[in-house]
Amino acid sequence: MTKRSFAQFFKNPREWREDLVAVGGDFSVDRLLYAYTHGIFPWSEDPIRWYCLDPRAIFDLNRVHFSKTVLRKVKQNRFRISFNEAFSIVMEACAYREKDNTWITPGFIEGYRELHKQGWAHSVEVWNKENVLVGGVYGVAIGKFFAGESMFSFESDAGKIALYHLFAKLRVSGFVLFDTQQLNHVTWQLGAYEIPKLSYLDRLEKAVETPSTWVIPPSLD
Template identity: 85%
Template structure:
């Protein structure tokens, strides 16, 4: 599809008053990149529903709050941290729920794996001393914009430790905007807050003005 076709498929978030901006389509890379650069994200499959929320929840990368317990675990270096070594497995970890369904269905896996292969989606992995993946986070990076999609913990605080290292890498790369879509108890505790949709879209437009994939800086520790 052309940009004009996507313009016709999605309602314009700047003028459309509802959160739901489209139903249908697919998880192709072109459609996902168009959506993210216009403040839109998918939230279900069969059918695919696309949203642009008002208000929108974001993080200020310089004002994230981690508990003393999490910071102590990071200082102790009990976990090994990697980047983009196990993206599909991180998605599987984020999708796992013992007693409920999740929005990360097979279509999401396939679409975001293609984004990852082309350099647009990234993961942070947390491994314990037994070389078992116990936590992680993944999301989409375009220019200086990062959309945090989901995180998981199979050991206490492992997901937050992944998020801590992700934030550090984003600051190192001078990212301007971290989207967490909607507030929940965990993100609120970490310092996420809401801004009006139009403010978000203005900041997003600037952050993706140089639309390039993110090359994660190497670690030096």
């Protein structure tokens, strides 16, 4: 589909007052890239529902609040941190629930795996001393915009440690917008806050002005 076709498929978030902007479509790379660069994201698979929330939750990359416990664990180097070593496994771990249903269904995993293969989606992995994956986070990077999708922890604070290292890399790379979509208790504790949809869309437009893939900078240690 062309950009014009996508523009006809999605309601224009600047003009449409509802959060739900489309139903249907697929998880193709072109559709996902169009959606993210226009403030839209998918939130279910059967059917696929596309949203642009008002208000929108974001992080200021220079004002993220980690607890003393998390910072101590980071300083102690208890874990090995990697980027893009196990993207699919991170997604599957984020999808795992003992009781509740998850929105990260097989169609999501397949679609975002292709985004990852083409350089648009990224993961951070946290490995313990036995080289077992115990935490991680994944999301979508376009230009200087990052959309945080989900994180998991199989060991206390491991997901937050993944976020700590992700934020650090994004700051070094000059990112200007981190979208976390909707506030929850964890993101609120870390410093996320809400802004009006139109303010978000203005920031997003600038952040994706040059829609390049993210080249992750090497570690300095």
